[in-house]
Amino acid sequence: MTNETWSADTPGVLRLPSGRLIRGRGLRNPLPPGQKPEFGVYLQGKEPAPVEWESKWVKWTDFWLPADRAAFVETLREVLKRSETERVEIACSGGYGRTGTAMSCLVTLDGIPNSEALAYVRENYNKRAVETPWQKRFIGRFSG
Structure with missing residues (x-):
């Protein structure tokens, strides 16, 4: 562990209310230049390709919700903790729907x-974050 988080100007980085920095991205895009994550959470319907850093897979079909909600909450708690000192990223295929939903749940933690989580993420991460009505409803009812 390098004990160094993202730079605030790194593309895709969301600053949480606590000041922690989390990067969101789309896996269909090339890995951005610069620093690599130290821990990644990948929101995919099938197991993602291996990466050279520690990672966790959350089974989550495109446009839907996490298959195991308890494991999802546990993973977000790990993201929050590790982001104090490590470069952590959350990613799905496009970097909008599942990633935006996860980041919205993360900001509630x-x-x-x-009720303000989605607006916060759209303003501070990406205006296209969260794609379906049930993802929006999931955020509204999320409790960690």
Whole structure:
């Protein structure tokens, strides 16, 4: 562990209310230049390709919700903890729907009310974050 998080100006980085930095990205795009993650969470319907850093797979079909919600909450808690000192990324195929949903749930764990989480992520990560009505509803009802 390098004990160094992302630079705030790194593309795709979301600053959480606590100041922690998390990178979101789409896996269909090439790995961005610069620093590599130290821990990644990959939201995919099938197991993703291996990466050279520690990672965790959350089974999550495109446009839907996590298959195991308890494991998803546990993973987000790990993301929050590790992002204090490590470069952590969350990614799905496009970097919008599942990634935006996960980041919205993450900001609720970091102190933003559920009713404001999606707006926070759209303003601070990507305006296209979260793609379906049930993903929006999931954020509204999320509790960690």
